[in-house]
Amino acid sequence: MSNIDKPANGVMSRPESTLPTPALSPSNSAGPSPAFSTVLQSPAVSEFELENPFDKLQSQARGDGWNIPECWGHRGASASFPENTKASFVEACKAGADGIETDIHITADNVLVLFHDPELHRTTDGQGLIHKQPWNGVLEHVRTKKAPHQPIPKFTEVLDILLQPENINVKLNIDCKVENDPVKLFGLIKDVVQGYEDWQNRLAPRLILGIWHPKFITPACTILPYLPRYAISMSLPQCRKYFFDNCHGFSILYEALASSDGARFRAECAAKGKSICAWTVNNEEEMRQCGRWGVKSVISDKPDLWRSIRKEIETDRVKALKPTIQSYILPFLNPKYYWFYHQRLAREETEYLEREGGTFDIHLPEISLGISKPPNTTTI
Numbered sequence: 001m002s003n004i005d006k007p008a009n010g011v012m013s014r015p016e017s018t019l020p021t022p023a024l025s026p027s028n029s030a031g032p033s034p035a036f037s038t039v040l041q042s043p044a045v046s047e048f049e050l051e052n053p054f055d056k057l058q059s060q061a062r063g064d065g066w067n068i069p070e071c072w073g074h075r076g077a078s079a080s081f082p083e084n085t086k087a088s089f090v091e092a093c094k095a096g097a098d099g100i101e102t103d104i105h106i107t108a109d110n111v112l113v114l115f116h117d118p119e120l121h122r123t124t125d126g127q128g129l130i131h132k133q134p135w136n137g138v139l140e141h142v143r144t145k146k147a148p149h150q151p152i153p154k155f156t157e158v159l160d161i162l163l164q165p166e167n168i169n170v171k172l173n174i175d176c177k178v179e180n181d182p183v184k185l186f187g188l189i190k191d192v193v194q195g196y197e198d199w200q201n202r203l204a205p206r207l208i209l210g211i212w213h214p215k216f217i218t219p220a221c222t223i224l225p226y227l228p229r230y231a232i233s234m235s236l237p238q239c240r241k242y243f244f245d246n247c248h249g250f251s252i253l254y255e256a257l258a259s260s261d262g263a264r265f266r267a268e269c270a271a272k273g274k275s276i277c278a279w280t281v282n283n284e285e286e287m288r289q290c291g292r293w294g295v296k297s298v299i300s301d302k303p304d305l306w307r308s309i310r311k312e313i314e315t316d317r318v319k320a321l322k323p324t325i326q327s328y329i330l331p332f333l334n335p336k337y338y339w340f341y342h343q344r345l346a347r348e349e350t351e352y353l354e355r356e357g358g359t360f361d362i363h364l365p366e367i368s369l370g371i372s373k374p375p376n377t378t379t380i
Contacts, residue, residue: 070099073303074101074301082146084103086150092303099170100158104174105180111139113130114154123146159192162203173230179356187223199374200376211232228249233349240268249277250269251276252278254281255341257295275296276296278295289327291309
């Protein structure tokens with residue numbers, strides 16, 4: 001993370017100007033400068049009561065269709081178990097998660113594994129890049145640092161969990177990391193999914209592709225046209241510019257959604273029928289705010305916490321989602337809700353994505369947002 005350079009201690013002086021001070025026009029003297037207002041965009045609050053015109057539009061676009069948000073376990077139930085492991089996925093399902101969010105990489109011998117980082121060292125006893133090491137004989141023996149010590153799961157293992165009778169309605173949001181080659185990745189995903197009996201009905205309707213880079217859009221449409229595409233981002237301007245016309249939904253940093261531009265973006269998505277997921281939401285008040293917004297899903301390390309809030313909403317929605325003093329004050333006290341915070345994160349994110357995947361400014365052919373019906377395919 002970059003830090004803003006600070007001036008040296010001491011007060012800088014300057015000679016007094018002999019020029020007359022220009023008069024301010026009435027229109028400019030009533031409030032802060034446009035530049036200051038832009039930098040300190042305040043968070044959007046109290047929208048449950050729909051005082052905000054953007055949220056009125058959002059409500060109208062949904063018709064009466066406010067729904068309780070789903071909860072997708074972020075890398076499973078990663079607050080309780082090692083992230084992106086079978087134990088974490090199973091615990092998320094037991095905690096009542098409506099979906100699982102996980103990350104995917106390709107090994108050197110073309111095995112799909114579920115792991116967040118391109119390298120092993122942060123969460124496991126392994127070292128090095130995943131894509132340069134084979135599954136057989138190497139990665140299959142890697143274990144998590146966090147107990148209970150778990151192996152890295154293969155893509156097939158999370159699909160097996162989803163096909164258990166008790167998990168038959170659980171979705172899977174597949175975060176397609178930019179380090180992968182999209183054509184190869186989607187081809188391997190297609191081969192694995194189509195190897196399951198009756199995959200067209202038992203699996204395909206529950207799978208969602210999460211993409212970070214525009215170069216993944218065309219291969220996803222061509223190879224997996226029956227899976228919806230959700231753009232993952234910290235930057236709302238990038239979502240509008242590169243993904244809005246070609247994706248069915250968005251998975252967005254919560255702090256960006258909580259800004260005033262986030263209110264505009266939520267309304268734009270509602271007007272076009274596009275879904276929004278918020279990540280990573282582990283705070284009770286932020287979960288309730290997601291409920292006020294009516295997002296598609298809350299992506300959380302703590303699906304058990306959401307389950308308790310959901311019960312309150314089901315019992316009495318107005319009482320459960322009524323804003324409190326904390327709702328109004330907390331966003332203004334925490335700098336992470338302000339423009340300069342998530343703008344910095346978005347800039348760093350873009351630099352990394354373009355370094356790994358190339359420029360965002362690529363030509364895309366005209367793409368249909370229709371989701372194809374899965375073909376009838378003989379299982380392997």
